[in-house]
Amino acid sequence: MSDLTLKIAPSHLQRAAFVYIRQSSASQVEHNRESTLRQYALAQRAMALGWSEQQVVVVDEDLGLSGASAAHRSGFARMTAEVALGHVGIILGLEVSRLARNNSDWYRLLDLCSMTDTLIGDADGVYNTALFNDRLLLGLKGTMSEAELHILRARLDGGIRNKAARGELRRGLPTGMVWGEADGEVRLHPDEAVVAAVSTVFARFTELGSARRVWLWFREENLSFPLQMHHGEQIRWVAPTYMAIHSVLANPVYAGAYCYGRTRQERYVDEHGVLRKRIRRLPQSQWAVFIRDHHEGYIDWATYEANQARLGANIKPKPHEAGGAVREGTALLQGLAICGHCSRRLRTHYRGASQTPGYHCSNKGIENGRGVFCLNVGGLQIDAAITEAFLRAVEPAGLEAAVRAAERLEVNHDAALAQWRLSVERAHYESQRAERRYRAVDPENRLVARGLEAQWEKHLHELEQAQQELARREQARPRTLSAQERHGLLALGKDLQRLWHAPTLSVRDRKQLLRTLLEEVTVTVHREQYQAHLKLRWRGGKLTECDVALPRSRPATIRTDEDTLGLVRRLAQHYSDATIAGILNAQGRLSAQGLRFNQNLVGNLRRHWKIPCFEPPAERPEGELLSIRQAARALGTAPSTLHRWVNDGFIAGEQPTRGAPWRIRITEALRSRFVDNSPDGYVVMQAATRLLGVSRQTVLQRVKRGELDAVLVRRGRCKGLRIKVSNDQPDFFEHTS
The missing domain is CATH 3.40.50.1390 (Resolvase, N-terminal catalytic domain)
Incomplete structure (x- = not known):
C-alpha cells in the first residue's frame, strides 16, 4: 500500500x-x-x-x-x-x-x-x-x-x-440443400417444389447455355423461385433474380462437393488512408478443403465443370481472347474468327442502313503514313461459306434433330407445367393451414379472428389464381405429334437449307448451333486474288479448309458532277462549309454516293479538288455585308419587312445561287431610308395615290425605279412606308407610247 x-x-x-x-x-x-x-x-x-x-x-x-x-x-x-x-x-x-x-x-x-x-x-x-x-x-x-x-x-x-477437413463442419448451405442428422450429412431439401425449381435451373442451362437466358425463361413462364436467407428460416417463394440463378449454377455444393475456404479476407488501406477489409474469391486450387462426391447433388462434378467453362465463355472476353455470349448481330463468326496473319481475334462491325456484317483485326500497321487494319473484310460471303460447311456436316443427323426439336418443345412445356402444378399444391396447403388456424381460434376473440380470416381469404385468392393459370397453360400445351405430323417433320428434316433460313430461327440460335460444332475459324484474306482462305477447326480436332471469292472493288469512276463542283467553287468564295452544305441540300443535290451533304463531305470535296476555303477579304468594300436577320437588327425593323423589300426590289440584295441566303450591304444611303419620324413632304401611300392620280402598284413601281423617294418609319403609331410627293411631279401618262 x-x-x-x-x-x-x-x-x-x-x-x-x-x-x-x-x-x-x-x-x-x-x-x-x-x-x-x-x-x-x-x-x-x-x-x-x-x-x-x-x-x-x-x-x-x-x-x-x-x-x-x-x-x-x-x-x-x-x-x-x-x-x-x-x-x-x-x-x-x-x-x-x-x-x-x-x-x-x-x-x-x-x-x-x-x-x-x-x-x-x-x-x-x-x-x-x-x-x-x-x-x-x-x-x-x-x-x-x-x-x-x-x-x-x-x-x-x-x-x-x-x-472441415472431415467434411463435418456445418456452415450455411444454399437453397435446396439441408443438413442431415449424422455428422457431415448433406441432403436434398425435403420440399419437392424446391428440388424441382433448382433442378429446372440446371436443365434449362443445359439447353440455353446462358444464365441470363435461364433467368428470362423463368420470368417469361412467370415461375417463382425459393429463397432462404438464413439456416432455419422458412422458404419464401419470390420472383427469381439473375444473381439467384447465377449463384445456383456457380455453387459447387449443388454438384455434391464439400468446400471450405473458398474466400479470403484481406486488409487494405483505401484512398483516404482508412484500414478496410474485403473478401476475395480464391481459385479452386487454393481452397482449404475440397471433398468431391461428399453428398448427393443435383448434378455430377463433370457437368459442374462444363457449366463453369460455359459461364466463363459467356463473359465479355479481354482483348485477343476467345469467349463471349452470342449476341443479336448477324455476324455468325462472332467470337470464333481468328486473323490468319497475326492470330488475333477478329472483331465484328456493321455498315450501312442494312447493317451488313464484316470482320476486322484490331492490329494496325502503317501504310503510306496511315494506320490500316491488318484485316478488314465483309462477312456476307464468309458467313455463307461457313453455313454451307456446317449444313454439310450436320446433314446426316438432320432427321433425328428435327424429331428431337418437336420432343424438346413438349419437354419445355412439361417443365413449366410441373412447376405450376407444384405451385398449386403449395397454395392449397397454405390455404388449408390458414383455415385450420382460423377454426382453432376462439370466435369471440375478434381481434385475432379478423386477422386470421384475412390471411385465409388471401391464401384462397392465391390458390384460385394459381389454378386458373395452370388451367390456361394446360390448354395451351402443344399436343403430341401424330404419325402423319411426324412423317412431315422427317421430310422437312431433309431440307436443312430451308430450316436454317426459316424466319422463326433467330440469329442467336444460328450462332449457338455453330458453336456446338465449330471451335474457331481462321480467316486469311488475299486482296490481290480477291479471295479469302478459311480454315475451320471443328470440336474434336478435325480441320477443313475452303476458299471464298470476294467481290471486286467498286470502280473509281464515281465522282461528283461538274455542275455541283462549279457551284461549290463559287460558294466557297463567300460561305463556310456548313453554309455550303445547307445550300446544296436546299437545291436537292446529292453526293457521289447519293448522300445528303454535311460539313465534312463539303470539306472533303473541297480539299480533294483543291478548292480554297472562304476567307474574309482584307479590305472590305463600303458597307458591311450582313444576313437578313443581322440587317434587320441593325436597321431596327423586322426580317419579314426586309425580305419583302428585297423581293420588291426596293433595296439591293446579294444571292450567289438559288437557295443561298440573302445578304444585304448596310450603307449610309440604306440607313437613311429607315427613320423614326416621317420627314416633311412625305405622305402615306393612300395620300400619294390620290395626289398622283395613279394606282398603288404604279407608285410602288416608280419607287422601285428610283423615280420617287420613299422611307420606312420604324416607330410610333404611324409606322409604315412614306412617299415623297412634290408639286412639280411630271405627268406619268405623257411618257406612254
Missing part, C-alpha cells in the same frame, strides 16, 4: 480516474455477467485510492467489441484523447487485455501516459509508465495479451479446419 501511496501524487488526484470496461462479444456480455460486474467494481477501487465519486468516469461504450484493433472502439479513442489532453490521472482496467490486444495500440497508449504522467492500474497493482521497471512489466503484459489472442485464435481455427 505504501508503494501505491508513493506512485499516486496529489497531481494525479486532481485529475479524473477512467475505468475502462470491455467484453469481446455480445454473447460474453449476455452470459459472462460475473466478469462484467468485476469490471464495474473498479469504480469503487478508484474511490478507495483517493478519487472522489465525481472524478470517476466509466467508459463502457466498447462492450461487445474485440480488442484486436482500435478501429471501431469509440470508447478507447475517447479515453486516449483525454489522456493526450492531460485530463486523466489514472486508467483502471481488470487486466491489460481489456485495454488492448494489439501492441501498436498498447504502446501508443503507454507513450501518451508517459508524456502526460498518467498512471495505469489493474488487478495486480498501479504502474507509472515513466518508471523503467513498470514500463517493462506493462510491455511484457501487452505482448502476452497479444500472444494469448493469437493462441486462442489458432486453437479455434485449428479445430474448425480439422472438422
Whole structure:
C-alpha cells in the first residue's frame, strides 16, 4: 500500500480516474455477467485510492467489441484523447487485455501516459509508465495479451479446419440443400417444389447455355423461385433474380462437393488512408478443403465443370481472347474468327442502313503514313461459306434433330407445367393451414379472428389464381405429334437449307448451333486474288479448309458532277462549309454516293479538288455585308419587312445561287431610308395615290425605279412606308407610247 501511496501524487488526484470496461462479444456480455460486474467494481477501487465519486468516469461504450484493433472502439479513442489532453490521472482496467490486444495500440497508449504522467492500474497493482521497471512489466503484459489472442485464435481455427477437413463442419448451405442428422450429412431439401425449381435451373442451362437466358425463361413462364436467407428460416417463394440463378449454377455444393475456404479476407488501406477489409474469391486450387462426391447433388462434378467453362465463355472476353455470349448481330463468326496473319481475334462491325456484317483485326500497321487494319473484310460471303460447311456436316443427323426439336418443345412445356402444378399444391396447403388456424381460434376473440380470416381469404385468392393459370397453360400445351405430323417433320428434316433460313430461327440460335460444332475459324484474306482462305477447326480436332471469292472493288469512276463542283467553287468564295452544305441540300443535290451533304463531305470535296476555303477579304468594300436577320437588327425593323423589300426590289440584295441566303450591304444611303419620324413632304401611300392620280402598284413601281423617294418609319403609331410627293411631279401618262 505504501508503494501505491508513493506512485499516486496529489497531481494525479486532481485529475479524473477512467475505468475502462470491455467484453469481446455480445454473447460474453449476455452470459459472462460475473466478469462484467468485476469490471464495474473498479469504480469503487478508484474511490478507495483517493478519487472522489465525481472524478470517476466509466467508459463502457466498447462492450461487445474485440480488442484486436482500435478501429471501431469509440470508447478507447475517447479515453486516449483525454489522456493526450492531460485530463486523466489514472486508467483502471481488470487486466491489460481489456485495454488492448494489439501492441501498436498498447504502446501508443503507454507513450501518451508517459508524456502526460498518467498512471495505469489493474488487478495486480498501479504502474507509472515513466518508471523503467513498470514500463517493462506493462510491455511484457501487452505482448502476452497479444500472444494469448493469437493462441486462442489458432486453437479455434485449428479445430474448425480439422472438422472441415472431415467434411463435418456445418456452415450455411444454399437453397435446396439441408443438413442431415449424422455428422457431415448433406441432403436434398425435403420440399419437392424446391428440388424441382433448382433442378429446372440446371436443365434449362443445359439447353440455353446462358444464365441470363435461364433467368428470362423463368420470368417469361412467370415461375417463382425459393429463397432462404438464413439456416432455419422458412422458404419464401419470390420472383427469381439473375444473381439467384447465377449463384445456383456457380455453387459447387449443388454438384455434391464439400468446400471450405473458398474466400479470403484481406486488409487494405483505401484512398483516404482508412484500414478496410474485403473478401476475395480464391481459385479452386487454393481452397482449404475440397471433398468431391461428399453428398448427393443435383448434378455430377463433370457437368459442374462444363457449366463453369460455359459461364466463363459467356463473359465479355479481354482483348485477343476467345469467349463471349452470342449476341443479336448477324455476324455468325462472332467470337470464333481468328486473323490468319497475326492470330488475333477478329472483331465484328456493321455498315450501312442494312447493317451488313464484316470482320476486322484490331492490329494496325502503317501504310503510306496511315494506320490500316491488318484485316478488314465483309462477312456476307464468309458467313455463307461457313453455313454451307456446317449444313454439310450436320446433314446426316438432320432427321433425328428435327424429331428431337418437336420432343424438346413438349419437354419445355412439361417443365413449366410441373412447376405450376407444384405451385398449386403449395397454395392449397397454405390455404388449408390458414383455415385450420382460423377454426382453432376462439370466435369471440375478434381481434385475432379478423386477422386470421384475412390471411385465409388471401391464401384462397392465391390458390384460385394459381389454378386458373395452370388451367390456361394446360390448354395451351402443344399436343403430341401424330404419325402423319411426324412423317412431315422427317421430310422437312431433309431440307436443312430451308430450316436454317426459316424466319422463326433467330440469329442467336444460328450462332449457338455453330458453336456446338465449330471451335474457331481462321480467316486469311488475299486482296490481290480477291479471295479469302478459311480454315475451320471443328470440336474434336478435325480441320477443313475452303476458299471464298470476294467481290471486286467498286470502280473509281464515281465522282461528283461538274455542275455541283462549279457551284461549290463559287460558294466557297463567300460561305463556310456548313453554309455550303445547307445550300446544296436546299437545291436537292446529292453526293457521289447519293448522300445528303454535311460539313465534312463539303470539306472533303473541297480539299480533294483543291478548292480554297472562304476567307474574309482584307479590305472590305463600303458597307458591311450582313444576313437578313443581322440587317434587320441593325436597321431596327423586322426580317419579314426586309425580305419583302428585297423581293420588291426596293433595296439591293446579294444571292450567289438559288437557295443561298440573302445578304444585304448596310450603307449610309440604306440607313437613311429607315427613320423614326416621317420627314416633311412625305405622305402615306393612300395620300400619294390620290395626289398622283395613279394606282398603288404604279407608285410602288416608280419607287422601285428610283423615280420617287420613299422611307420606312420604324416607330410610333404611324409606322409604315412614306412617299415623297412634290408639286412639280411630271405627268406619268405623257411618257406612254
